[in-house]
Amino acid sequence: MPEQFRALIVILFLACVVFVLARKPAADLIPDRDFKRRRNLWFLVTLVAFFSFGFWVYAAAATITLFLAGRREHNVMALFFMLVFAIPPAMVQIPGFGVINYLIEVNHIRILTLCVLLPAALALSKQGDTVRLGRTGPDKWLLGGVVLMTLLYLRETTLTDTLRQAVSLYIDVVLPYYVASRALKTVQDFKAALLAFVIAAFLLSIIAMAEFARHWLLYNGLIAALGIDWSMSSYLSRGGSLRASATTGQAIALAYVISVAIGFFLFVQGYVRSKLQRYMGALLLAAGLVVPLSRGPWIGTGVIIAVFIATGKGAVKRLSLLACAGLLALPLLAVVPGGEKVIDLLPYVGNVDKENITYRERLLDNSWIVIQRYPFFGSFDFRNTPEMQAMIQGEGIIDIVNSYISLALRFGLVGLGLFVGFFFSIMLGIHKAMRAFPDKDDEHRRLGRALLATLLGIMVIIFTVSSITVIPVVYYSAGGLGMAYMQLVRRLRNSEAAALASPALQPR
Secondary structure, three states, X not given: OOHHHHHHHHHHHHHHHHHHHHHHHHOOOOOHHHHHHHHHHHHHHHHHHHOOOOHHHHHHHHHHHHHHHHHHOOOHHHHHHHHOOOOOOOOEEEEOOOOOOEEEEEOHHHHHHHHHHHHHHHHHHOOOOOOOOOOOHHHHHHHHHHHHHHHHHOOOOOXXXXXXXXXXXXXXXXXXXXXXXXXOOOHHHHHHHHHHHHHHHHHHHHHHHHHHHHOOOOOHHHHHHOOOOOOOOOOOEEOOXXXXXXXXXXXXXXXXXXXXXXXXXXXXXXXXXXXXXXXXHHHHHHHHHHOOOOHHHHHHHHHHHHHHHHOOOOHHHHHHHHHHHHHHHHHHHHHOOOHHHHHHHOOOOXXXXXXXXXXXXXXXXHHHHHHHHOOOOOOOOHHXXXXXXXXXXXOOOOOOOOHHHHHHHHHHHHHHXXXXXXXXXXXXXXXXXXXXXXXXXXXXXXXXXXXXXHHHHHHHHOOOOOOOOOHHHHHHHHHHHHHHHHHHHHXXXXXXXXXXXXXXXXXX
């Protein structure tokens, strides 16, 4: 039996386990018909991919399937989050048919974006109550960054390639942000969207656990069967164990997605009535976070949990308990069987792959020298500088394992400032919006806490990884969710103000 079919049997079995266990708690948040429809689409997309035997066959079938599904879906972000990790995002070039080298690169995420988010964006733009793109502060930061990147591409490439890059930025950056920031208008919309992301992360977690246990990357056979040459997905180990990656292509990208899902889980778990089901969900995500053996997302997850607690009720007491639990865990691990292996994996504590931390420290030092040489708008040939050539690893590559450094090197401090300003303006807006709800148990405030904590965690994690595979689409979508939350709170305030101003409510 071909490898992809053996893997498919395992994947379908594990997915059935997740969907069966998730159906009842999901009913506490969304109608069962929505859960079943999105679940069936996940199975359909997976089966189409495994039985296509070629990327273009899959692309054609997926385009029809996703376009029709998007027209029936009332919450397109929930559909997007459910399916965005269903298939590895390996890129394939659309040929130029002799006129140009190629038209554009496409992958599963771009097909999903064009079939689901683009029609939704066009529909939203025609609605009278939709805030036009470019009117808000975060919009301006984002569009400023996109325009700057597009213009800077001109200095090193052709006009045709610059247009290609501009289209790619629109698909990968603008569309996920715009639809996420405009389509979600009620708390119920947020429940459905965040739940979909969490369920998708449950699927990734259980698949990653199987990969870790069997030392088998389950989606590699699919990539080969589709005829895609994708160097991103490869067998990596740490401490003698396989680093799971599932559909994300890289272990750290998988752990990053699970970390974001934990932030969203902090919100949705509040609606699940069964404590057992909440604990099971938390344990599954925790296992999914561990098996990629990626330390940066572990730190990011700690930040997410700490910020969520710090913005809630009894923050000092709960943070103190969390700190004590962390301090007690280290000596406990030192005495339990297998505990020393766990300690060895911890950053700055263990001894496994300590050279990775040293490499990151050298990268910061050498990159700063190059950034000072091209401070404002960076340089596209920064890799040819002596400082960066000194960073070449055994594989013959320069791994820029830091999204901020990558931006500063390519687009200068101006580009980096626009990127950071975008997320900072959203986090500041969320924090201000949360003040409208003094009751720290209010669901609107709890939603803001989860979004704020998640965005802060993302900003920490991308300090340890470049923006590869699924990483950018997740953080731009999360930024859109933050913008949608700000607009939700603004509408609630306006409604309350209108109600108070109504003559029918005035004292006679």
